[in-house]
Amino acid sequence: MLLTFDLLPKQVKNCARNLAKGKVPSVPPPLQKIWNQIIQSLTIPAYPKAGYWLKISVSAISSTRNLERAFEYAEESLDILRMAISTARFHLPRYAIALNRDKNTAFPVAKGVEFSKYVYNPRHQNLIDELSPICIKPSSELERRIKNAIHFYRIADNNSPDHHKLFLYVAAIENLILGANDRDVLRWKFSEKGAIMLSDKQKERLDLAKELKTLYDKRSKIAHGGKADYDFFLATSSRSYLRRIALELMNLISNRNLKTVTQKRGQLGQSLDEYLDNIIYSG
Numbered sequence: 001m002l003l004t005f006d007l008l009p010k011q012v013k014n015c016a017r018n019l020a021k022g023k024v025p026s027v028p029p030p031l032q033k034i035w036n037q038i039i040q041s042l043t044i045p046a047y048p049k050a051g052y053w054l055k056i057s058v059s060a061i062s063s064t065r066n067l068e069r070a071f072e073y074a075e076e077s078l079d080i081l082r083m084a085i086s087t088a089r090f091h092l093p094r095y096a097i098a099l100n101r102d103k104n105t106a107f108p109v110a111k112g113v114e115f116s117k118y119v120y121n122p123r124h125q126n127l128i129d130e131l132s133p134i135c136i137k138p139s140s141e142l143e144r145r146i147k148n149a150i151h152f153y154r155i156a157d158n159n160s161p162d163h164h165k166l167f168l169y170v171a172a173i174e175n176l177i178l179g180a181n182d183r184d185v186l187r188w189k190f191s192e193k194g195a196i197m198l199s200d201k202q203k204e205r206l207d208l209a210k211e212l213k214t215l216y217d218k219r220s221k222i223a224h225g226g227k228a229d230y231d232f233f234l235a236t237s238s239r240s241y242l243r244r245i246a247l248e249l250m251n252l253i254s255n256r257n258l259k260t261v262t263q264k265r266g267q268l269g270q271s272l273d274e275y276l277d278n279i280i281y282s283g
Helices: 010-020 029-041 063-084 122-136 141-158 162-177 186-198 202-223 232-256 272-280
Strands: 095-100 105-110
Touching: 010 095, 010 105, 029 105, 063 095, 122 141, 122 232, 141 162, 141 232, 162 186, 162 202, 162 232, 186 202, 186 232, 186 272, 202 232, 232 272
Parallel strands: none
Antiparallel strands: 095 105
16 A cells, blocks of 8 residues: 555654664664664665555565565565566665554664574585586586576575465576476476485386476466465475585586587587486486
C-alpha cells in the first residue's frame, strides 16, 4: 500500500524526521553506537514528505524473520514497477522504518545488517586462494562456468524466494557439467555426470542418479510453469551438490588440466566429457 507522509502513523513520522536529521531514535543502547555508524552511509531523503511511502504488514515468529519477509515483499512491489517501466532501474533502499504496534514504537531497520562475525580459519586459505583468480579473471571455459555457478549460488542464497532456490541451484549444476553434446539427453546426462562426480562408489552413484533425476524434474516443473512448492530437503541437497561439484571441478582443473566441458578439436584430454567417459567405459 502506498501512503503519503501525512497518512503515516505518528511514531513513524517522528522516526523519519529524526533520521533525516541524522538522529537514530528508539534503538536499544547496545545498538545505538552501531546505528550511529550505519546512518552515515545510508541515503536518506532530506524531506520525508517527498514521494510516497510503501506500507507492508508482516507477522513472523522472530524479528529477524519479520525483517526478511518485509524486504522480500518490498522487492516484489518493485518488480511491478520494473515491469511497468522497463527503461528504469529500481533498487530497494537498504533501510526502512518498523512500527511495533504492541509496544507502540517506531525504529529504523536495515537490510542485510547482520550482527555476527566470521572468525578466520587458516584451513580455508587454500580454497580462498584457488577461488580468487577464478572469480577475478577466469582463464578457461570451465573456470568461467564455475564463476557463473558461484553467481547462481549467491543469488539463490541471498536474493531468491525459497520456492525458487532449487531451480537456481540445479541450473548452476547444469551450467557446470552439461555441454553441447548433451543437448538431447539433458536429464540422463545431468544425473549420470553428477552422480559420477559426487561419488566413486557404485551403489552411492546409483542412489545419487535417482535423486538427481528428481531434482532435475523439480527444476523442469518450475521452469515450465508448474507450481513451485518449497521442499527444504531437496533444496538443501541441491545446494550441497552444487558446492561439491564445483569444488571437484576445481580439483580436476588443477590436477588434470581440464579446460572445457565438451571435447574440442585439437585439445585431447582437456574436457570433462573425456574424463567422465574414461570412468564410464574403464571396466
